[in-house]
Amino acid sequence: MKALDKDLCEERCFHPQTICLAKAAMLDDRRVRELAEMFKILGDPTRIKILHALSRQEMCVCDIAETLGMNQSAxxxxxxxxxxxxxxxxxxxxxxxxxxxxxxxxxxxxxxGLEHISHTDGR
Incomplete structure (x- = not known):
């Protein structure tokens, strides 16, 4: 077996009940797009810094810019x-x-998100 194939089933198999349950619980395409878009927006380091600053208190744009060392326009x-x-x-x-x-x-x-990246599970 090639090293790349370690994460694949060694034999092709199907579990109909598992597939049926998974399909029934599947998100609709609109929800999938909305969730992907939200995670894309959260994927920017500057936006994470802004959200973290705002998690402590309400702030005016001037204070956010000064805290992050950025100009107000950015x-x-x-x-x-x-x-x-x-x-x-x-x-x-x-x-x-x-x-x-x-x-x-x-x-x-x-x-x-912070909890997820901070925890260790012995990997």
């Missing part, structure tokens, strides 16, 4: 992307734009 571009994905929300207070996480689900995504 931060604003990332915030628009995060807002379009409903990961952050904003409010205006006079001339200031304040951002916060859209809801607790965003914190859960961050926490679960």
């Amino acid at each position: 931060v604003s571009h990332q915030l628009r992307t995060l807002r379009a994905a409903r990961l952050v929300k904003f409010r205006k207070d006079g001339k200031e734009a304040w951002y916060s996480l859209d809801d607790d689900h965003v914190i859960s995504l961050m926490c679960q």
Whole structure:
């Protein structure tokens, strides 16, 4: 057996009940695309930094830019992307734009992702 084939079944086999259950639970194509898009948006290091900063407190764009060492225009571009994905929300207070996480689900995504990359299982 070739080294590349180690993760394949050695004999072709099917388990009809397993296949039937898996097909019944399959996400529809629209949900798959939406989830893939969300993970793509979360795949950017700058956006992760912004979300992490906002997980602690609401912040104005100036403060986010200063915290990340970026200019406001670059931060604003990332915030628009995060807002379009409903990961952050904003409010205006006079001339200031304040951002916060859209809801607790965003914190859960961050926490679960951190937990996943932090745990060790003896591999």
